[in-house]
Amino acid sequence: MNETTRTYDVIVIGGGPVGENVAERVRAAGLSTVVVERELLGGECSFWACDPSKALLRPVVARADASRVPGLDPAVAGPLDVERVLAHRDRMSSYWKDEDQAEWLNSVSVDLIRGHGRLTGPKQVAVQTPEGDTVVLTARHAVAVSTGTRATLPPIPGLDTARPWTSREATTADKVPGRLAVVGGGVVAVEMATAWQGLGSQVTMLVLDNGLLERMEPFAGELVTDTLREAGVDIRFNTTVTSLDREGGQDGEVRITLSDGGQLAADEILLATGRAPQTRDVGLESVGLTPGDWLAVDDTFQVTGVDGGWLYAVGDVNHRALMTHQGKYQARIAGTVIGARAKGEPIHDAPWGAHVATADHAAVPQVVFTTPEIASVGLTSREAEQSGRRIEVVDYDLARVAGAHQYGEDYRGRARMLIDTDRNTVVGVTFAGPGVGELVHSATIAVAGEVPLDRLWHAVPAFPTLGEVWLRLLETYRG
Template structure:
């Protein structure tokens, strides 16, 4: 049964943080908007990614920080309460109840429709609702696809059949598995190996390549690999998994001539777009892949359709999805008003940060905070550059932060223009240094001007001054 049509200025498929922001910007711009969501309002980040994963890591991080300071270390006389840590995680996910987010949506003046939405031709969406009925939504101006991504299961013989953990199961588990096998040494693999090893599991991490965090500076991967091993993780680099099966209560992975056994296996080898069941074929697009979009997040060849966040594959990070949402929302409002969209680099209607200076943090111990290009990426792009490094432990503020502080700051400098192309910090607590680096990279602040950005003493931020001194030589 199909209900009568409902018409809005903007229809948003997916009510995660990206979709919420598209709808919010549209409503703030005077348009009407409706969110269509088949799961929890708030999406992956709120319930199965950023928030639960970071709360699983935070307790161990706090204990390590205390133990790194004489005087405070003596006060740490017990072990982490795993049950309390998991309960805190549950609090941060609102116990997988989206009532609070639904209340925000309502307060923002955004309509919400529960169910699975599919495109059904130009500016039309059919929603299969939980009660079995269908609702037709019609957009006056735009449809924004914000359906995100899901874990990709690699084509290993038998792996899909044994119901492996994805990041969802890893972040929502009610207890630590006895033996956890982790496939993949990227952000998720390293973070979840760190978290669960410290929460009582025996973790084996299998990485096909020769280092973890391969897209970051080599020093970052080396530091995190050393940390994983120090925690007790069995880290196996250059390991190819050929097969998977369950044998009784065990997971058995075939790795060449040997077998690796565990109680659960987490697949952390990448993501794939949630675009295969949303009716893209009805508007002449191929389902299943990432949507090709321009700088305003408008889908190529379909001017009323926008692909925002993970679904376009440009930068699969929550903060970048929200950034794109703000830009797309502004472009939608501007076009709805009949105005010309400004395509200048820093226009509020275009997304440029996800190709110029995407910031990211790996919340391992040590943390890795990076923005912009690595030295290898600058080399690949043929950019004239020089790499400047400084040991963060040499900064007075680092010594105050932790006894025996160990870390590294790496800056990639454009030698022609003398501006920063990229910055990487490796060490405890460096996530809070990242935004200063992001501003410097995005703003293309000349090195000559950075000399006048005076860091407070004694803070770890003084590493900025040391990097400049090293650059000058």
């Protein structure tokens, strides 16, 4: 076993989209940079989350949309070609190989060390390589932790022998389970229930709460619930799993015992019950932090409670907004900040400035790729009420918009806009309905830009598109 030492201006632990973007930004600022990655460069999003899940979902959602269009419905009524869908998923995931990502990192002059990186003290990182060697790294300016999150599993008796799916297995499975039980009611649960039901699985959802997508506007979860049930998904609310047992070895069925004493059999069970930070084994104790904790940061993504201002936490690991696009937004800011501080340049810390994150508080967009799609940004009505602001809620039936008619018959959808009546700006928007994912950026601009309603009236939507809902919401507000 060999040990080598190297010194860089910046060390990035974690080579997912967030870590890659931090590295690219600080390298563009002229700082020597290295990325340490223990799995695949490109991270969870590229190989086990965003890319493979959307590849599974797209044909399911497209078929559902097409089935409403007169003249198309008989042509799309049959089953999907599962083999081709899974092959496309594999291509979208680059067959779980990261050579292209490594080539890109090299093209921006960032070094890569494969292995498990751990902090060993201020500005110090030790990397255990797959070959058993140790590389000791020292940072002149900063270390950025971008290790993301992992699935959390509840303490259910029989969990070890049941070998449940997490989100990773759900997005990478090579065959359709005949019966799939999904525990959870959040985004992963509803998206994977949508995907695998559409591919031919009999899906049962076991939901602890009394609704789906409980963190969003209630009508969003209600519409998804209706559509899943119409597709044949068995959804059981207020249900707890008390024990699991997989019978007959690896390929045996899973016996699920429920809190009401009932039992359920499934070929696979997906536990979509939350995420935890990947910080258990990155050496936090060496700098006075608690292993396994989320890393608290300020608006420049410096970790609080660590002397010297050299440690940054970017992306899901700081628990501000657990989405890839927000993590990349954070990375652009953090990389710019690190570069500025290394050069002794002033930090512009006013709201919406180049060196602070403001959108993570005010304008976080999200799309849930179910049938129907759900798209949101900013506050929900419940959050707005809790904030103490004076808010007016404006609702509109999306089926009444001319653009919805182009999606065929029986369009079901809803739009909600939240107006801060003191400031005369939009602070939250939620859309539910086919095709609404493409509306979320216009909503994000309205919220992030704090566009006054008097000016928003002059943003004329094209006819006939779903975007015309903006005009209808404004008309409804004015009465």
